[in-house]
Amino acid sequence: xxxxxxxxxxxIVDFKSSKSALKHIDELQSYLSAQYPDAQxxxxxxxxxxxxxxxxxxxxxxxxxxxxxxxxxxxDIMQQQPETQMARSNWFPKxxxxxxxxxxxxxxxxxxxxxxxxxxxxxxxxGIPVGTFYEGAERKSINIRSxxxxxxxxxxxxxxxxxxxxxxxxxxxxxxxxxxxxGTITKQDVISMLLRTVPLSGVSEGIDLVWEEPIIRRINGExxxxxxxxxxxxxxAEALRTAIAKEVEQIELPEGYSMEWGGEYSASHESTKYLxxxxxxxxxxxxxxxxxxxxxxxxxxIVILCLPPLAIGVVWGMLxxxxxxxxxxxxxxxxxxGMLIKNIxxxxxxxxxxxxxxxxxxxxxIESSKSRLRPVMLASLTTILGMLPLLGDELFxxxxxxxxxxxxxxxxxxLLFVPLLYAIFYGIHKPKTISNE
Numbered sequence: 001x002x003x004x005x006x007x008x009x010x011x012i013v014d015f016k017s018s019k020s021a022l023k024h025i026d027e028l029q030s031y032l033s034a035q036y037p038d039a040q041x042x043x044x045x046x047x048x049x050x051x052x053x054x055x056x057x058x059x060x061x062x063x064x065x066x067x068x069x070x071x072x073x074x075x076d077i078m079q080q081q082p083e084t085q086m087a088r089s090n091w092f093p094k095x096x097x098x099x100x101x102x103x104x105x106x107x108x109x110x111x112x113x114x115x116x117x118x119x120x121x122x123x124x125x126x127g128i129p130v131g132t133f134y135e136g137a138e139r140k141s142i143n144i145r146s147x148x149x150x151x152x153x154x155x156x157x158x159x160x161x162x163x164x165x166x167x168x169x170x171x172x173x174x175x176x177x178x179x180x181x182x183g184t185i186t187k188q189d190v191i192s193m194l195l196r197t198v199p200l201s202g203v204s205e206g207i208d209l210v211w212e213e214p215i216i217r218r219i220n221g222e223x224x225x226x227x228x229x230x231x232x233x234x235x236x237a238e239a240l241r242t243a244i245a246k247e248v249e250q251i252e253l254p255e256g257y258s259m260e261w262g263g264e265y266s267a268s269h270e271s272t273k274y275l276x277x278x279x280x281x282x283x284x285x286x287x288x289x290x291x292x293x294x295x296x297x298x299x300x301x302i303v304i305l306c307l308p309p310l311a312i313g314v315v316w317g318m319l320x321x322x323x324x325x326x327x328x329x330x331x332x333x334x335x336x337x338g339m340l341i342k343n344i345x346x347x348x349x350x351x352x353x354x355x356x357x358x359x360x361x362x363x364x365x366i367e368s369s370k371s372r373l374r375p376v377m378l379a380s381l382t383t384i385l386g387m388l389p390l391l392g393d394e395l396f397x398x399x400x401x402x403x404x405x406x407x408x409x410x411x412x413x414x415l416l417f418v419p420l421l422y423a424i425f426y427g428i429h430k431p432k433t434i435s436n437e
Contacts, residue, residue, distance in 0.1 A: 021045060025233050029085075042086050044230060045394075053086075053228035054237035056262030057248055060224045064091075064213060066254060067225040074227035077247050083240050087229040094211040098157070101205040110198050116164045117203060120146070124160040157207060161197035226262060236394070237264050238324040268327040275330065286341075294348070298425045303344050305421055307337060309413045310406050317405025321391070323398040332399035336406040339383075343414045347372050351422060361428040365419040376414060380407045 013028075015021040025043050032041040055078070059070045071089045078087035100121070102114055122128050127143025134140070146161055147153060154160055172190075179185030200207075217224055231240045241261070253259055260266070290300035314333060318325055350372055354364035384407055390400035423429065 022233060040088075042230070052090075053226075053230055054264045055084075055229050055231070055241050055244075056266075057227040058219070058224055058260050058262045059226075059253075059257060060219065060222045060259075061254070061257035062223060064216065064223065064225075066257065067223065070251065070253070070257070070259075071225045071227045073251060074248055075229075077244050078227065078229040081240065081244060083232050083235045083243070084229045085232055087227070090217065090226040090228055092214045095214045096209055097212050099208040099210045100200070101208065103203050103205050107203040110162075110203055112162055112164050112198070112203055117162055117200070119165060120162040120197075121157070121160060121200070124154050124157065158199065158201040160200045162200055162203055163195070163197045228263070236324050238326055241265055264326075271327050272330055275327075275334075279334075290345075293345070299348055302348065302418060302421045302425060303341055306344055306413050306417050307340065309417065310336060310340060310410055313405035313407070313409030314402050315405075316409075317401040318398070320405075321397070321401045323401050325402075326398055328396055329398035329402045332402040333406070336403055336410065339407065340410045340414065343372075343376055343379075343410070344418055347376075347414055347418050348422070351419070361426070362423070365423060365428065369415050369419050373415060376411055380411045383407055 015024070022045075025045065029041070029043040032039075032043065057071075057074045059067050061067055061070075068089070068091070071091075075087050075089060078084045100117060102117065107113070107117070119128065123144060123146045127145035129141050129143050131142040132139055133142060145153075176185060176190065180187070180190060217226075229240075231237050241263075245261075249259075251259070287300060287304075290303060291297060294300060310333075314325075314329075314336075317323075318329075323329070347368060350368040351364055354368055355361055359367065384404045387400035387404050390396045393400075
């Protein structure tokens with residue numbers, strides 16, 4: 001095996017609904033694993049995460065043997081968890097390979113280099129690729145292969161003909177030139193001397209069979225190995241990662257080796273980093289727009305103070321549903337903040353309008369909340385109901401929980417906190433009733 005592409009295949013199955021796909025994933029996995037025991041079969045759902053496996057532990061270091069030891073210890077930890085499946089390493093098993101013991105002294109006397117020996121052995125075994133041609137729509141390669149004098153493949157590598165890629169001038173000496181001038185040596189003899197071959201046994205000390213890595217994977221030029229696994233159908237990848245994280249992070253690393261989490265965890269953190277890179281600029285622009293919209297600092301301050309209570313609905317939603325607060329949940333939270341700001345601005349505008357029409361300030365606060373109760377509640381209710389189909393989705397379920405819990409609390413915040421903070425910031429209070437006795 002020289003690469004995973006030689007033994008890799010992918011089959012995409014379309015289902016009519018996500019429920020049907022979830023129902024048959026385990027059945028397909030069990031059937032294919034039983035019918036094709038020699039193949040590594042993995043059935044998974046497509047999602048927005050671009051990692052090969054949802055859970056990955058990456059080790060980096062110089063020695064493949066130590067990397068194998070560290071990775072195997074993590075694979076054992078993964079296999080002990082009943083919620084995991086397909087725990088493995090991303091390196092292929094070692095494969096047998098022939099190792100030629102290069103005899104440098106004899107090879108140099110024959111004018112042959114290591115590259116010459118390797119190219120000659122390629123011609124003896126697989127053939128040297130020199131071109132391609134098409135047979136209809138099928139592309140085929142043209143290889144040059146060495147054979148014996150009867151046109152049969154060479155069975156003994158020790159007798160394989162080793163030739164140089166450039167003519168060897170070691171055979172040209174004074175006697176050769178004199179013989180060529182006197183006619184005792186012909187031009188054909190000189191060409192044969194220049195293009196002569198020697199058996200492999202003449203430029204090597206023997207052939208050994210060794211086991212070696214077919215592919216050595218690297219990250220940024222450093223050797224790396226991954227322990228990978230997938231959660232069982234319906235299980236959360238982040239919950240499973242958290243379950244094994246404590247035991248994995250207690251593994252002692254030799255000097256010069258490092259460990260980091262990959263998979264969906266690193267993808268989520270990387271996406272979050274890019275998400276918040278320009279968020280401070282967005283906050284500054286949002287505050288500037290609010291100040292220009294209202295013409296003072298108190299109303300924008302009311303908007304800002306109404307945002308923290310959203311965390312109550314988000315946290316309780318996460319705890320009740322058991323979902324993980326990941327990347328999609330963060331994106332949903334940012335969108336939720338935008339929804340709440342919109343409702344607050346509408347309510348503040350209603351309060352300002354009523355006061356400008358001559359309504360007493362304390363009455364304007366009450367009437368504006370009453371008048372906006374129905375549209376705000378209906379808008380929140382329709383959004384909450386629209387999120388119900390996403391609750392069971394592994395990727396977008398946390399986002400649905402965030403929006404549902406945040407809107408539920410956000411509606412109360414809009415209708416109760418905004419009038420209260422408005423009254424505090426603008427010094428509005430109900431006038432005392434004077435009795436005439």
